[in-house]
Amino acid sequence: MSPGLALVRRRLAHAPLVLALVITGCFVLLEAAPGDAVDAYVASLGGDAGFLHELRARWGLDKTPWTRFLLYLAGLATGDLGISLTFNRPVRALLLERLPITLLLAFSAMAVALLVGGILGFLAGSRPGSLRDRLASACVLALNATPSFWLGIVLVLLFAVRLRWLPSAGIETIGADYRGLARLCDLARHMVLPVLTLGLVYAALYARVLRAGMVEAWRSDFVRAARAKGIPRRRLLFAHVARNALVPLVTVVGVHGASMVGGSVVVESLFAVPGLGRLAFEAVIYRDPALLVGVVLVCALLVIILNLAVDLLYGWLDPRIELADSPS
């Protein structure tokens, strides 16, 4: 069996344990938070004691935490992710509804981050210490110091309020009922600002990682040896320096890919993108265990998949990294 395949098998074998930990953790954390879903619900409307009592009975909150946990697990065993108390709908349906837009946002943002970060990092790292490096590094520093909510607001004020080139929020023109290509264009127009906001902040990070990796590679023995051998600078830059610097970059991308999916609450709120991040946020605020576990499960699955992809990429980028022996 190839080392890659063995890695996939081992990782998949570990997945159930990871997921079980995730489920238990979510439940315990939400249970430890003061107040339950009924408290969160009536905080916005009021009601008498009987009203609260009936709601608790109906939502199963009169049972002990243990019973609820076991009931949830029993449901999960049959593939049932439960009902969201906040939305009064099956968690599965909610996740399926929000996953595509979340993935679109996360992966587009990652592409922007890689493109912008890659170019800036490469420019800086290709000739460390040069004017080009200084300029690119200054850009990176500025981007890195910009919080995403601020960047988002500035982009909105500029492109939506002042210039009116792009919509300020949402993911489609309501009531337009576009079909086919027109619908895709409409979606793309709506995604420009959220993708830029999310992507640019990560671009700074990627640029720094890539530059640092390249600076280190320039100093390494094999590059010096390659140079002594008379390999042209161009080939040296792409085949040896940049390629080696990609290993730490891939690691960082793998780690942040998952947080882009689950952690873009700020961007999703600002741009009213109905994604998973807001869903997780609402699940915590409204004490909605099934929903929280559902969102976190999806994110955990994505993390597992991403990590696997990253490990497989390592082997391809740098054959010295032994897949079969790598600790996991």
Add this chain to the structure above:
Amino acid sequence: MTLRRRELLACSLLSALAPAGIARAEPPRRGGVLVVAADTEPRNLNPALVASNGVFFVASKVIEPLAEMAYGQGGLEPRLALAWEGSPDGLSVTFRLRSDVRFHDGTPFSSADVAFCALELWKKHQNLGRAFFKDLEAVDTPDPSTAILRFSAPTPVQLVANALPALTAVVPRHLFAGTDVLTNPHNQKLIGTGPFRFVEHRPGQFYRLERNPDYWGAPLPWLDGIVYRVLPDRGAIAAALEAGEIDLAAFSAVPLADLKRLAAVPGIAVIDKGYEGITYQLTVEINHRRKELSDVRVRRAIAHAIDREFVVRAIFLGWAKPATGPVPRFDTTFFTDEVPSYPFDRKRAEALLDEAGYPRQADGVRFRVDLLPAPWFEQTRQMGEYLREALKAIGIEARLVIKDPAGHQKAVYTDHAFDLAIGSPVYRNDPAISTTILYESGLPPGVPFSNQYGYANPEMDAVIRAAARALDPAERAALYRRFQKLAMEDLPLIPVCEFTFLTVARTRVRNVATNPRWAVSNWADCWLES
């Protein structure tokens, strides 16, 4: 400085309203879709089951109550009911209903729908109705346009009338009878009699309503439809208004700090009317189980330590009024300002605390308290910070404990794990609906926005009980004046100021704020300039 700010805002408001004033002569234009901002998507959108402003904001356009609030004498305007009359013994109220009304699915509206909703929805399940209609025994329907509500104990018709706008939304019986009403799909896909029909809800994105061409109030409504865009971020709402993507944001959805900037944008107006019927109060809630706080002198000292004018100026930027008692000024039927008042006076506060036997210790502190500001509004949180400083000045050290909604609800109203809290109770058109509950004793723990303060005063309870049964409106009003006086003498909680919400709208939206519950009313007469 602050006066000038207020004047500035008032000026921009006047200039914004001026065209509307001139426009009276101009006939309303039919057509156009109004796009408004929404920040919540209630899990149950049926106003017959859930009486809350979040639900009404969308649902009141689709499902109507028996009557709506109105400016001017009487304060009510007929909707599904044309008239109502109470029996002399207070045991029944007879409603004469409109006979020309159809639900959006084509079935005619009749007294049977009212009877079903009253007994099966409002009384059994509605958050406010359960307590309010507890004495409702039966509803007689001698003919399709007459419904007689029968009570087991005398119930003032004045109280019933005042509850009509918020508690009596009517949905069709044939869709709910024989089903589990709480899980009925029509709690989301609303069917009512209102000027707009429910078209769709795209979760996380929008609600869409369209004009009901068969509305009983034809030629109303003027609008072709209403779209509620879900915009969870308040800064995004301000930007969307400025960008012209939405026409209106209600319920102070735009942060107060952004109002001045927005009001200066041509074509945008700030409107501070249309919420008088849902006036909120900023209050200091007090846990009487705490020995120091059970002493009325300490409570009065705290009241004296609060500079209400400052709170209005600094926290509400002028958009509020100091409160004199538990009833807001707008309700001229019940309001009285002949009550004890506690002007800002730190010396007096300190004297009262000394007198109560809590002198400053060596470290300058008299005693320590936990202060829990409710997280619902920006202003409740800011009031927490202000009160901490105000208390520090008179030697009371307050520790701010900030929780999220569920945590706050449980800590204050269930576990009583607080000393002081900042609350924001809403006054709903009659003291008996959601205000006396803050003062009466004997309520089980867990009931939100009620006396969970451990306060019990037999005299207060007696007044509240008597007023709830007083059939003569004059006698009722007199009892509620007594209630306000007692509330301010005994000071179980401290009303700080009363505030209503603001609407920010493009000036092309006309007939905004036409009644005291405008944001949660049906918007049939609202129209858009071309």
